[in-house]
Amino acid sequence: NELYAVVGHPINHSKSPRIHSLFAKQTGEPVEYTAIQAPLEDFVGTVRQFFEAGGKGLNVTVPFKEQAWALADSRTARAEKAGASNTLFQDNQGQLVADNTDGKGLVQDLTANHGVQLNGARVLILGAGGAVRGVLGPILEQHPVSLTIANRTVAKAEALTTLFADDADATALSACGFEAPDQPFDIIINGTSASLQGDLPPLRTSVIGADTVVYDMMYSLQTTTFNQWALDNGAVRVLDGLGMLIEQAAEAFRVWRGVQPNTASVIDALRND
Numbered sequence: 001n002e003l004y005a006v007v008g009h010p011i012n013h014s015k016s017p018r019i020h021s022l023f024a025k026q027t028g029e030p031v032e033y034t035a036i037q038a039p040l041e042d043f044v045g046t047v048r049q050f051f052e053a054g055g056k057g058l059n060v061t062v063p064f065k066e067q068a069w070a071l072a073d074s075r076t077a078r079a080e081k082a083g084a085s086n087t088l089f090q091d092n093q094g095q096l097v098a099d100n101t102d103g104k105g106l107v108q109d110l111t112a113n114h115g116v117q118l119n120g121a122r123v124l125i126l127g128a129g130g131a132v133r134g135v136l137g138p139i140l141e142q143h144p145v146s147l148t149i150a151n152r153t154v155a156k157a158e159a160l161t162t163l164f165a166d167d168a169d170a171t172a173l174s175a176c177g178f179e180a181p182d183q184p185f186d187i188i189i190n191g192t193s194a195s196l197q198g199d200l201p202p203l204r205t206s207v208i209g210a211d212t213v214v215y216d217m218m219y220s221l222q223t224t225t226f227n228q229w230a231l232d233n234g235a236v237r238v239l240d241g242l243g244m245l246i247e248q249a250a251e252a253f254r255v256w257r258g259v260q261p262n263t264a265s266v267i268d269a270l271r272n273d
């Protein structure tokens with residue numbers, strides 16, 4: 001078997017080993033996938049050791065995605081723009097390549113799994129940290145009619161609109177604070193880490209209309225704090241990030257193995273764990 005792993009700190013709750021072993025079983029690929037907890041001060045040493053021991057590919061999670069990006073010898077275009085990497089591998093010359101499959105994962109989950117079209121949509125995204133930066137490129141590729149980035153620290157949202165101005169094309173890209181938007185959006189995506197502290201971004205309820213789809217990039221067994229807020233304020237469709245997690249994994253598997261796994265059965269399996 002060829003060896004793959006996810007590296008993070010902590011790592012014990014990671015679903016990636018389960019997801020990738022289901023992909024391996026389903027496709028018959030000789031993939032063995034484990035979880036590695038890197039010491040906070042030695043991510044680089046952990047990565048080097050893994051590849052020196054013959055490892056084929058790594059997924060990278062919190063808090064090492066920016067370090068993975070910085071460490072690589074080269075980056076795919078989508079990783080370059082994301083400023084972070086969740087997928088590492090070595091090319092034929094043994095050079096370390098950083099990719100980022102998170103944005104593809106989100107777009108794939110929305111469009112293919114849930115039939116929610118970003119194309120032509122008015123989109124509101126909450127947050128301006130690494131998680132949001134990682135998905136903006138793939139969202140803009142779908143050509144929403146507008147993309148509003150709202151964040152607690154407005155300057156960080158503004159910096160992202162500058163960074164992605166060239167990718168915006170015909171999309172009206174703008175930045176603001178949480179309380180500014182007051183019209184309904186077609187799609188609202190929560191990419192803040194606010195719910196980790198049990199907080200809610202202070203949005204106006206008028207951002208939710210009769211057809212608004214709400215997507216929380218987080219997931220949990222229960223409805224997330226943000227999705228519960230949306231439901232309480234009239235949203236009819238709320239989605240969580242489990243599908244995104246599985247789709248980013250599928251894209252990494254495809255990059256590493258050249259084989260596209262089927263995700264529907266894996267989403268079902270994890271939803272029922």
Ligand code: ATR
Nearest residue numbers: 127128129130131132151152153156192193194199
């Ligand atoms: P991540 O990798 O999850 O994006 P990050 O880069 O630290 O982590 O970014 C966290 C995001 O969640 C930021 O947009 C942050 O807002 P600020 O830029 O103003 O710091 C947002 N966030 C974190 N806690 C929040 C809270 N309690 N309320 C609202 N926004 C919060």
